Amino acid sequence: xxxxxxxxxxxxxxxxxxxxxxxxxxxxxxxxxxxxxxxxxxxxxxxxxxxxxxxxxxxxxxxxxxxxxxxxxxxxxxxxxxxxxxxxxxxxxxxxxxxxxxxxxxxxxxxxxxxxxxxxxx
Amino acid sequence: xxxxxxxxxxxxxxxxxxxxxxxxxxxxxxxxxxxxxxxxxxxxxxxxxxxxxxxxxxxxxxxxxxxxxxxxxxxxxxxxxxxxxxxxxxxxxxxxxxxxxxxxxxxxxxxxxxxxxxxxxxxxxxxxxxxxxxxxxxxxxxxxxxxxxxxxxxxxxxxxxxxxxxxxxxxxxxxxxxxxxxxxxxxxxxxxxxxxxxxxxxxxxxxxxxxxxxxxxxxxxxxxxxxxxxxxxxxxxxxxxxxxxxxxxxxxxxxxxxxxxxxxxxxxxxxxxxxxxxxxxxxxxxxxxxxxxxxxxxxxxxxxxxxxxxxxxxxxxxxxxxxxxxxxxxxxxxxxxxxxxxxxxxxxxxxxxxxxxxxxxxxxxxxxxxxxxxxxxxxxxxxxxxxxxxxxxxxxxxxxxxxxxxxxxxxxxxxxxxxxxxxxxxxxxxxxxxxxxxxxxxxxxxxxxxxxxxxxxxxxxxxxxxxxxxxxxxxx
Numbered sequence: 088x089x090x091x092x093x094x095x096x097x098x099x100x101x102x103x104x105x106x107x108x109x110x111x112x113x114x115x116x117x118x119x120x121x122x123x124x125x126x127x128x129x130x131x132x133x134x135x136x137x138x139x140x141x142x143x144x145x146x147x148x149x150x151x152x153x154x155x156x157x158x159x160x161x162x163x164x165x166x167x168x169x170x171x172x173x174x175x176x177x178x179x180x181x182x183x184x185x186x187x188x189x190x191x192x193x194x195x196x197x198x199x200x201x202x203x204x205x206x207x208x209x
Numbered sequence: 210x211x212x213x214x215x216x217x218x219x220x221x222x223x224x225x226x227x228x229x230x231x232x233x234x235x236x237x238x239x240x241x242x243x244x245x246x247x248x249x250x251x252x253x254x255x256x257x258x259x260x261x262x263x264x265x266x267x268x269x270x271x272x273x274x275x276x277x278x279x280x281x282x283x284x285x286x287x288x289x290x291x292x293x294x295x296x297x298x299x300x301x302x303x304x305x306x307x308x309x310x311x312x313x314x315x316x317x318x319x320x321x322x323x324x325x326x327x328x329x330x331x332x333x334x335x336x337x338x339x340x341x342x343x344x345x346x347x348x349x350x351x352x353x354x355x356x357x358x359x360x361x362x363x364x365x366x367x368x369x370x371x372x373x374x375x376x377x378x379x380x381x382x383x384x385x386x387x388x389x390x391x392x393x394x395x396x397x398x399x400x401x402x403x404x405x406x407x408x409x410x411x412x413x414x415x416x417x418x419x420x421x422x423x424x425x426x427x428x429x430x431x432x433x434x435x436x437x438x439x440x441x442x443x444x445x446x447x448x449x450x451x452x453x454x455x456x457x458x459x460x461x462x463x464x465x466x467x468x469x470x471x472x473x474x475x476x477x478x479x480x481x482x483x484x485x486x487x488x489x490x491x492x493x494x495x496x497x498x499x500x501x502x503x504x505x506x507x508x509x510x511x512x513x514x515x516x517x518x519x520x521x522x523x524x525x526x527x528x529x530x531x532x533x534x535x536x537x538x539x540x541x542x543x544x545x546x547x548x549x550x551x552x553x554x555x556x557x558x559x560x561x562x563x564x565x566x567x568x569x570x571x572x573x574x575x576x577x578x579x580x581x582x583x584x585x586x587x588x589x590x591x592x593x594x595x596x597x598x599x600x601x602x603x604x605x606x607x608x609x610x611x612x613x614x615x616x617x618x619x620x621x622x623x624x625x626x627x628x629x630x631x632x633x634x635x636x637x638x639x640x641x642x643x644x645x646x647x648x649x650x651x652x653x654x655x656x657x658x659x660x661x662x663x664x665x666x667x668x669x670x671x672x673x674x675x676x677x678x679x680x681x682x683x684x685x
Contacts (some may be wrong), residue, residue: 100572112526112571113533114564115552123561124568127626131569134627135515138585148587149594151417152403152643152668153447171446180249180443188310192537201535205548 100128212576214376216282216430220323223270223281229670230263230281234325237283241327246348248372249349250365252288253555259283262325269580278433280323285375287366288329289336290316290421295326299412300334300344300362303532303539304560313410314445315379315421315438322437327375330365334560335529336381336414338362338509339389339632341463342623343562350619351394351475353659357616360390360632366424367394377425377434381411384517385612385636388648391424392611392661396649397678398424399431402669403643404449406435407442416447418517418640428649428679432456435671451669459672464680465499467673470604474510475635481614487652487660490611491681495608498680500636503604507596508637514630517637519573519586526570532558565626594642606674609635611648611661635663646673649678651685 091113098183106125109116115122153168162169173180187201214222222228238256267283278309291297292310298304312320320326335345341349341364349364351357354373359368363380367390370378380387382400391398399422406421413419423434436456442448471492476485496502534540534554541553559567573582600607613634622629639646644665651662662681666674 089296096219107570108568108572108575111575112372113530113548113551114559114567115556116564117556120561120564124565127565128569128572130627131518131630132572132582135519135582135586138512138515138519138589141512141589143585143588143592146588146591148584150289150587151447151448152594152641159606168446170441170450173443184310191310194534194538196641203535203547204544204550209277 098129100125178206213426214426215427216279216376216433219282219376220276220280223266224276230266231260231283231327234259234263234283234327237327243373245374247350247355248352248368249347250330250369250372251285251328252298252300252331252346252365253296255292255326258264258295259325259327262323263322264322265399266325277321278324278437278619279319282324282376283327284319284324285327285330285366285369285378286316287332287363287378287380289332289381289412289414290379290402291412292316292326292329294602295329297329297412298346298390299336300332300346300664301563302345303554305536305539307537311410314407314442316410318438319379319434321618322469323625330363332365332371332459334563335525336362336383336386337562337566339385339629340617340619340622341390342619343366343560348619351471351616352615353395353657356618357658358376358393358619360393360394360612362386363390363398363424364470367391367396367398368395370394370424370426377423377430379421379438380404380424380436382420382422382640383414383521384640385633387420387422387424388636388646388661388663389633391648392659392663393616395659396424396426397428397431397638397647397649398422399435399647399671399675400639401435401671402449402645404447404489405636405645405669406438409442409443409444413528413657415521416528418521419523420640424466428675428682429457429460432460432675447631449669451467454672456672456675460676460679463499464495464677466501467606467677468501468503468604469495469677470503470505470600470607471602471614472505472507472607472609474511475558475609479613480610481654483654484614485613485662488608490685491556491651491662492608494684495681497676500677505600505604505607507600507638509592509596511651513593513638513641514634516586516589516593517633517641518630519582520590520641521568522570523573524570526567526574529559529563529567534558547600562626576580590641593638595636597642597644606677607665609663609665611635611663614655615656615658615660639665644668645674647678649682651681
């Protein structure tokens with residue numbers, strides 16, 4: 088079962104890819120981290136490549152399992168999950184958190200809003 | 210081992226006034242103070258909350274009123290479940306000072322049933338790991354052998370039960386994180402069906418795979434905890450509206466005549482010989498109890514780990530985008546622009562494995578790679594689920610080893626992420642398929658390390674796997 092581990096590393100992911108993906112993920116990463124990431128991602132993706140042994144042309148993708156079962160098998164689509172919806176009313180199921188409670192974990196606020204560094208450089 | 214208590218023993222001792230909930234909580238805190246410096250299971254103690262609950266239970270007991278099912282029972286909660294007013298870190302520096310303003314539904318239900326929450330338990334950062342070595346705070350040592358890992362990611366939850374620092378705990382399982390540590394520490398661990406227990410208040414790792422479940426000393430205790438936390442919760446749209454049976458009453462039904470499938474793919478190369486022997490002996494025991502053993506095949510098993518690591522990391526990269534230093538959590542202080550603040554807060558706040566998974570998931574979802582990785586993995590997930598659906602046409606439950614080996618040494622796999630991922634090889638498929646699974650102790654290796662027997666069941670059929678596990682436990 089473990090025999091298929093990669094014995095060589097073909098570079099699937101390049102340094103440029105690492106920089107691009109880090110950018111998408113809002114990460115900076117140090118030089119050391121980038122080098123390590125390059126090695127690890129290539130090694131993991133090499134292993135993931137075994138999925139290509141399977142012909143999945145006619146297999147539907149699955150995002151989550153709960154559409155394999157449900158309360159009412161005779162219903163389809165969203166009707167099957169009607170129990171999970173509620174009336175669209177202002178307070179919903181319960182009152183929103185009080186303002187000061189919602190702000191209490193924030194690193195910086197002015198008492199009304201979350202404060203962040205300026206967005207636009209002048 | 211003065212407090213090697215089960216739920217019923219603890220509750221009835223308080224009910225009969227041979228002890229009080231307060232005294233019991235004090236005993237457990239003393240145990241934690243004595244043993245936890247060597248083990249490292251707890252991250253935060255919630256003494257005020259525990260003693261307030263204990264006082265409530267003691268008042269009931271004093272009046273001679275019947276206690277609720279977990280009345281006064283000391284429990285611990287994995288630190289990925291939020292607790293109002295009690296620091297919740299998910300094992301991460303990015304949430305180092307986070308005090309949640311609300312309670313996780315599963316925790317609230319345990320407390321409503323009388324449980325005394327002792328504190329929050331260590332885990333791999335955001336539940337990403339198989340050894341609890343990815344905790345940003347400190348590793349957990351296996352109580353059975355301190356040089357070894359307790360498994361993960363619910364390592365603190367398993368170690369606390371094994372070391373009698375809680376009667377029962379809650380863990381979470383996304384790829385094996387309840388069952389594998391239960392197996393490594395010699396306790397019972399149950400992952401319920403996806404949707405059986407509300408995920409409201411569980412800090413999300415991979416939303417289509419995350420499950421909350423109990424770690425306990427006995428199968429009966431796992432049934433009691435599941436009965437308490439299961440059931441529809443309007444706060445989680447994926448929690449299912451399926452009746453919750455009395456899992457405890459169901460335990461006593463006979464197992465004679467049940468068909469148990471043994472998948473050949475779980476007994477191949479890489480399986481430790483001691484684990485193989487113990488699991489085969491356990492299956493033999495179940496046959497002696499009247500179960501019919503049926504060979505089955507789950508032909509796509511070897512594709513489970515690669516499928517899992519694409520699906521789970523893709524979902525994680527999306528879920529963890531919320532940690533940006535704005536509304537809660539760590540914020541880097543040296544940033545001059547908003548974009549710099551996001552990046553530096555995440556760079557300093559997340560550990561190496563979390564960043565690795567965010568990168569892998571972001572890559573798998575990025576333009577040009579989505580079809581090759583994410584969509585491909587979603588399709589193979591369908592094949593893995595069909596494997597189980599086919600097998601369950603023939604059998605009532607499936608029995609396998611929980612993990613290919615017993616607990617490994619601390620440090621043994623930290624530098625090789627792929628080797629670490631393979632520790633989940635027998636557990637991830639159940640998460641991907643959304644079916645329930647339980648790990649129950651089934652002997653020891655030559656080095657006296659616990660081994661786990663895994664029993665997998667049909668969707669919402671926890672009753673059957675609990676019944677099989679209970680019958681095995683009682684016979685062993």
